[in-house]
């Protein structure tokens with residue numbers, strides 16, 4: 494499927510169950526990152542479109558959707574999941590052309606979206622309150638209730654996965670959603686809306702308004718009748734969204750950046766570790782919030798790990814998304830510029846290996862995957878999020894030093910520990926500051942069931958799993974005195 498064969502019109506918004514042109518009639522060009530060619534026009538939604546979407550969501554919340562029994566909501570989500578699964582190949586091809594991610598990675602995202610709908614469809618009628626022992630003559634219980642209208646602001650790097658975890662959990666708990674996808678990649682958000690329509694989701698339960706962050710995004714995050722904001726993206730924009738939502742005193746979930754470490758001890762199973770060490774850094778060309786961009790290696794295996802990682806880097810081929818090589822282009826010329834400026838700041842470092850750019854095509858936003866070795870923990874490339882296919886190897890001697898380095902950035906999203914020593918695994922799992930710690934594996938982005946989110950500048954709140962459903966609900970305590 495090419496983007497000229499879409500089963501929906503990408504220049505429209507999806508509001509109140511209908512495809513409508515943006516109120517101000519403007520569009521934005523959409524480019525294919527693999528070759529820079531324009532592949533279509535998307536709606537440039539603005540404040541009036543957000544207002545219409547919020548009104549539609551309010552009507553759904555107060556109407557058919559809000560009153561629907563949880564089991565029926567769950568069935569609808571499960572049906573939507575099956576439609577996503579049936580169209581997974583189409584969705585993957587759309588995503589590959591829109592985001593630039595190699596097809597097999599785009600396929601994994603489409604299947605993850607289907608799985609989120611399956612998980613949250615099944616979970617919809619399994620969330621319940623409690624009865625609480627209290628004073629004589631009382632019965633006290635809690636009710637888990639939807640916030641109402643939820644806003645979802647999504648980045649371009651994993652549209653399908655992030656829509657799945659955010660919108661999936663919000664719909665399962667009975668919220669009505671307004672989704673603002675990223676201006677750089679919004680096609681699968683619109684495809685998802687079209688499939689939701691086909692699945693029979695009531696009008697207004699899901700609304701999609703593409704547009705710029707400063708226009709549609711700002712209108713949504715500061716909207717006084719939105720009761721919860723879920724944002725995934727950069728730290729700066731996350732802080733701006735929290736500030737915009739503050740006067741409305743609504744909860745905000747922030748899933749922000751990371752500088753996630755993998756820690757390799759001398760006693761690690763290197764054969765098991767090596768694929769994870771590299772893949773977690775170059776997946777989606779490193780444009781992954783949970784990318785593992787820091788590899789901490791104990792001195793006893795430093796030489797071997799560096800050599801074996803370098804060998805893998807040398808075999809990485811970079812090229813157009815539909816060629817399905819190991820690494821695709823970056824999303825935009827802007828992102829390429831950011832990554833290249835980081836590479837320039839690494840000119841004082843040792844390049845252990847780089848990937849192969851010979852399959853890259855003109856006009857695409859390609860950079861060579863780059864592995865730096867022997868990097869000091871306080872170097873900017875070892876501290877700042879690069880958001881490109883760049884990893885640094887940081888040597889260490891002791892466990893204490895490894896923990897200090899792992900915790901030595903502003904972020905705390907994901908970490909992993911490679912060691913056969915069970916007591917050490919347990920110590921590090923407790924002492925590392927991160928939302929997720931993996932022991933002898935690494936799960937960049939995977940795990941629909943696993944609560945996910947950060948500490949520090951990586952954000953707050955949790956998505957995925959049941960935990961997300963607590964976040965998308967509010968708890969009411971009912972205390973009845975009956976004597």
Ligand code: NAD
Pocket residue numbers: 646647648649650651673674675676704705706707709710711712714725726727728730731733734747748749750751781782783878880906951952
């Ligand atoms: P971004 O913050 O620039 O944009 C994300 C979204 O916010 C887009 O939809 C954009 O239109 C919107 N936006 C921009 N300005 C806005 C404003 N003023 N008000 C409201 N909305 C606005 O992020 P990006 O460049 O698209 O994504 C890259 C960043 O996202 C990286 O830092 C990465 O680590 C992070 N990220 C985090 C996670 C996670 O789960 N923790 C996942 C993916 C990406």
